[in-house]
Amino acid sequence: MEFGLTSDQKMMQDSINRTLERVCPLERVRKAAGHEPYASDVLKALVELGVPGIVTPEEFGGLGLSLLDAALAAEALGRHVAPVPFVASSVLAPLALIGVGSDAQKKMYLPKLASGELIAGVAISEQAAGAREKAGITAKGGKLSGKAMFVLEFGGANIFIVADKFAGLHIVDAKAKGLEKISLSTIDATRAIGELNFDNVEAELLSSGNPAATLERMIDAGRIMLAADTLGAGGRMIEKAVAYAKERKQFGRVIGSFQAVKHLCAEMIAELEPCRSLIWYAAYAFDEFPGQSRRMAAHAKAHTSEVGTFVARTATEVHGGMGFTDLLGLHYWFKRIGFDRQALGGPEKVRHDAAVAQGWIGN
């Protein structure tokens, strides 16, 4: 019985954090945000650590680690609001290929995804969060038509993994004929999402297993990754708030000596730390107790998002006016948490899925 990280896991997360501290300071984030599809130099540094191949089996050039390891990486990326692909390209796309790719497809794509040569956007928003504006993809004779919104890691993607209305999964080349790509700008400029319009676009079907089950697992994994991202971003915001409160003086005292400020900080950490345990469990359950995966992923996402919203707001408040300005860049973390909350289903939707998963209600 061991509910904690191994020393390997701690070392891995440490090394990602140290690397990001070096290659991805706030100035680098500012430079990329809204301007570059992603920070390719930061990605390169992560490739050296094997991060893009973290869940990909070793035979395909990956590290072959668990989803918990991926969650630790996601936490580090959230901590540094790193403007690089990860959730879609390094976790969900590989899971799709591992789940329902043919051997040829695995050999073709997995190593390139693991090496960062290929970036994969993932279009599963309609299945995870519900369809807006009548979006949805139909597949007919190997060709896709329709619209997919809120495609993750859209910016700079070479291929897309696309779910159709009947939970079929497809690979589409980013340069395919009939594919229209529209960037969507969000509050979170560190992540480039977009919309895909398909007009009879050639696609490669991923069909060697159970695509519906794979899609469900992709959604679960994605939710856990977003929760871990919020955990990292929120944890960093608390650290920043505490550090600021220890330094900033008003009324002749550091503001961190005022009980009101201390209690805000105490409430933040008291809310966030149990999220860490919940995310660890959800990630572990994803691999070890798949029957609990849907429910635990949903809880990890919904609960961490609720706490994240509270932390983002409160840490900003503790910073006073400085938190509201662009000067300290605190808003990058604030907005990242805001993005994580809505992507792949907001808290209400995700909790609904948890109710269905445990048979409390029908679908």
Add this chain to the structure above:
Amino acid sequence: MEFGLTSDQKMMQDSINRTLERVCPLERVRKAAGHEPYASDVLKALVELGVPGIVTPEEFGGLGLSLLDAALAAEALGRHVAPVPFVASSVLAPLALIGVGSDAQKKMYLPKLASGELIAGVAISEQAAGAREKAGITAKGGKLSGKAMFVLEFGGANIFIVADKFAGLHIVDAKAKGLEKISLSTIDATRAIGELNFDNVEAELLSSGNPAATLERMIDAGRIMLAADTLGAGGRMIEKAVAYAKERKQFGRVIGSFQAVKHLCAEMIAELEPCRSLIWYAAYAFDEFPGQSRRMAAHAKAHTSEVGTFVARTATEVHGGMGFTDLLGLHYWFKRIGFDRQALGGPEKVRHDAAVAQGWIGN
């Protein structure tokens, strides 16, 4: 344009408060709570002020005042956790008679209710809050059968106003044959509710107007009264908490000088004061803009209950261990607020009614 109390209204509320301070101190509440159906001496003092006839027309021996006046009385009663009938016997029962009583019925009952000679329990829980345990009354040939739960002001009632499943309203004598009366004890020992079991019980139909509309107005009025009761109880709890915090010392300071305690008190009053305005408006709308009555009564009840729960808990916390003991009797207010919250529909149910009332959804 005048959104405030008249000097008459202020005087009336003052005089009720002063009377209750005199005749209904905590020791009197303790003595009655759970032991007497109601405190008849306290009621007697209120009769002298005309309180039981507050909404009854002057021609029937009442004061003929507005529902806002009744709300001010309810606030005063909540403020003193007064163990006397009021909501059912002095507001809802008269409204039933005024709404759908024949002239003979009005003449027969209203003056006696106004003088406190007669106490009326009101059985409308199934219509207001939903039916539990398959409760519900059917009327057939002037006789009632079935079960009514959570009958308000059941203790010591001489008559009951009973709603049947089809919104018919009836008067039943408390001594009628076939009527079984079962006391229910709740956390709030200042109000005696109960259950009525009808086995072909003789009843007098109230049938001279629109009973369904009258029942709806009774529910609205009851919700406003319960909200006002919580306003009074909550306001008093805040006063007590502030006074205690100014007096109690720990760590060499009065605890009211600690920012954490001050902020709790500030949050309580900031939440409660707008409830006062909302209740005033709902009560005013009940008489002046009946089209808004259902929605505003629901909002007044639901919102004040949510705030009341927060105030009850927080004021207790400010009192520390003393708040948890019986010594200061603070729990009488705490429990009164707890009762008000659930009676005639909890917040979720009541908000649902507000959605229906404004046509957002079907019934």
Add this chain to the structure above:
Amino acid sequence: MDLSYSPEYEAFRTEVRAFAKQHGASAPRGAMGDMRAWQKLLISNGYAARTIPKEYGGFGAEPDVLKSRIIAEEFIAAGLPMGMAGQGISMLVPTLLELGSEEQKKKFIGPTLRGEIIWCQGYSEPGAGSDLASLTTRAVEDGDDFVINGQKIWTSTAAQADMIFCLVRTEADKPKHEGISYLLFSMKMPGIEVRPLVTMTGRAEFNEVFFTDVRVPKKDIVGERGQGWFVANATLKHERGMLGDPNQAGTRLKALIDLMQNEEIDGRRLMDNPVFRDRLLKLQARVHAMEFHGLRLLTAGLRGEDPGVARLIVKLMGCELNHQLAAFAIDALGELGILYSGSPHLRASGTWQTSYMFDLGLIIGGGTAQIQKNIISERGLGMPREPKAAKA
């Protein structure tokens, strides 16, 4: 309690409505149209600068909050711009009326009212936010001038402003509340640098202003030298008097209800989602409560009654409510709710997100929620101030 208006006020409303109908088409909209001409028209009709004496360029009416409210209601209903509402008009003018010299009143009030002088406010500093009295911008005497050095922040219209009303420390040796003076000077003086201050919304709603050896005549002081703290507090009192939408939250709620009735997810109206609907209802109750609370304060004002703690809670509760309304809109919109600044599919031009962030700024600014709670507990509930810290 009587929510109807007396005939006098109904007549006034009719008059305002007629004005709105007559002039609505020619009113400036957004950046379009001549705002100064509009302002002059409003003043001459008593719909702006209503209670400012005629001799200083106002309309010269008696104060009447009900009429002010009617003007605001009708202008908002007709979608007309209110009169100019910069910090010069809302804060400096009342201060000059109360504490300015006759010369200052004559010189500044009229042009300010007519939009001929745009002002900015120089109060906050990087080291003096909640604790404003600890400001350090220094004004040193040199002949007939003060020479000013230092920095201000949160100066909202600094880039457009002609003039600034500014707090500076003239008496370095006095206790912190007593060494401050309130100066008026031109923003075109040499030595003034304005730098836009970008916020989390991505825009520069504010500025930083730097003073390097700025020379200001000593006579351009309002009130006595060293009394600037008390002059400024008179001004701060007026900040709360700024007239905007008397029910901004109500306007937002309406938009939220529309959103819930019109947006769909998986082909189902958001309004048919009971969880979102319940949250909307909770917010509706709060919006109504604050709306009626506003009427209650208005009535107290009309009656000359002191509403006590009921007034002190408005900023805390109002800002929080607006923030929560925006938060709800974002959640209800889901992924659509995180779109921003010119994106396709953007709803309400992204204003829900802007509000969500800007309202958080308002919760923080002008006295954080923490300071508000101190004020409510001390002034409203009579609780003791925190004891002064012992010297370490």
Add this chain to the structure above:
Amino acid sequence: MDLSYSPEYEAFRTEVRAFAKQHGASAPRGAMGDMRAWQKLLISNGYAARTIPKEYGGFGAEPDVLKSRIIAEEFIAAGLPMGMAGQGISMLVPTLLELGSEEQKKKFIGPTLRGEIIWCQGYSEPGAGSDLASLTTRAVEDGDDFVINGQKIWTSTAAQADMIFCLVRTEADKPKHEGISYLLFSMKMPGIEVRPLVTMTGRAEFNEVFFTDVRVPKKDIVGERGQGWFVANATLKHERGMLGDPNQAGTRLKALIDLMQNEEIDGRRLMDNPVFRDRLLKLQARVHAMEFHGLRLLTAGLRGEDPGVARLIVKLMGCELNHQLAAFAIDALGELGILYSGSPHLRASGTWQTSYMFDLGLIIGGGTAQIQKNIISERGLGMPREPKAAKA
């Protein structure tokens, strides 16, 4: 991360299960049965007093939190009572082991473990709650005795107790933390009066204890004279170690889910009400989070790692969660939820209401939520203490 148990622990679990099966029928239930005999049986099998040395009447095993947890899990699963868990066993015994004299250990630990001496704790006073060090119960030297006068409160088992471990002020002239001593004495002494303290639940879960000229031999002190504050803090440390249901919230959640699936309103299951269901789901997430958080702390303990702030938050979050679970049950039950104490139709014997109130007491007691937040921010986040107040 590995949530399976190693063969050693699986074997241990099997052993505990076998014990539970064999002795389950004869275990005392509620007020029925011989608790002392049961306790002896548990000690002899190592299921109570597990790590107390044999020489003092315990089982003498090495500490192993995992085994302790397995015992708790299996006893709860089988519905068996755990070993006795009064304040004598959970607080005094560890303190004596750490700081008691050999004579005290020999004399008190064995009988305490076997339930032959029931203890109560004399710490809190009406004027010394959160600020325990300001206690004023005085012990004045008189020959070989102390003579004790004063009052204690929140003394939970005072009416049943044979003995008390009690903090008294022996040095009136010393600074407040340094004049306190930790005494052991009989509750049967003349001059001790116990008055039940009724709480908001309507029951007397606590007592007040009054001392009038109570004579206690000076030798019955634990640790040094004047060191009682530090001895007590060693004891307080153990308070958190009290073993109850390791997942009380989980047990309550299960009951809540049952309630939602079985209760109906207007013939419709509560579970089919989306608003209540959403709230249940929010609570479920919190219960899981705290459950896994407990596992994380357990593992940190096994590894000898310091979990830091993660440990400090447990009381604050755990008590609040239990309170919220009860609040939800009451709301879901509606009018049924306010029924109490023996009423017809009462659900779960009224325990939801009892919990709702008692958990609020726990939030307040043993360090209010405010004190907990001070501790978290100071010890957990390294934020500064509030400055001492200057003398007025």
